[in-house]
Amino acid sequence: MKRVYSLLVDNNAGVLSRIAGLFSRRGYSIDSITAGVTADPRFTRITIVASGDELILSQIEKQVRKLEDVIEIKVLDPADSVYRELIMVKIRADRKERAEIISVADIFRAKIVDVEQESLIVELTGTQSKLEAFLSLLEGYEILELARTGITGLNRGIKDVTLIDQEGNIRKI
Structure with missing residues (x-):
């Protein structure tokens, strides 16, 4: 589990x-x-x-x-929370491959954050399943480097929010 x-x-x-x-x-x-x-x-x-x-x-x-x-x-219960993770992927890409990779990135609403002659870096934020789906579509390309942030998350809504005033008093909403 x-x-x-x-x-x-x-x-x-x-x-x-x-x-x-x-x-x-x-x-x-x-x-x-x-x-x-x-x-x-x-x-x-x-x-x-x-x-x-x-x-x-x-x-x-x-x-x-x-x-x-x-x-x-x-x-954080998955049904009542929002989870996100960030990945940055550096991919070897010539002119032809660059257009194909950009097309895949567009489908996932990923950002191209750096372009060089022989590579590009794609940034994508989303759920783990979205990131895994994106990476599976990149299997035919050479991934040079990959960095992942790990999951971060928050509960939905305002229940169970903890507020702390300047004096250090804790108040739950």
């Missing part, structure tokens, strides 16, 4: 390292991890995709919740 966790943490030095260290010490598997500062620079949102059986996944949630910098942890 896979589960997506959304953590709201204090934006302190080493917080990502401490969370990753917890996974490492306990032998838990991280499929992907992303982190970024929120609209409030005091806090960071970390999205972790982990896999394991039900017991391991519930232990992950309990152990992460105990960490000092963790303000909140949510399990």
Whole structure:
């Protein structure tokens, strides 16, 4: 089983390292991890995709919740959440291949972010299945490099939103 966790943490030095260290010490598997500062620079949102059986996944949630910098942890249910991932793909392409690749990119609403004589770089954001479908259509081309961000996500709507005022008071909507 896979589960997506959304953590709201204090934006302190080493917080990502401490969370990753917890996974490492306990032998838990991280499929992907992303982190970024929120609209409030005091806090960071970390999205972790982990896999394991039900017991391991519930232990992950309990152990992460105990960490000092963790303000909140949510399990993002696929039915009530939006997940996205970004990939950048550098593809070897001559003139003929370039037009074909651009055509495929257009179908997926991908962006061509760099073009050189012998290659181009395509950027695509979407669900994992969309990215996998795009990559499968590129199988006949030589992929020189590929970079993926991992999943990031948020719950839909305004339920379960945590707001923190300047004094540090937590309020749930």
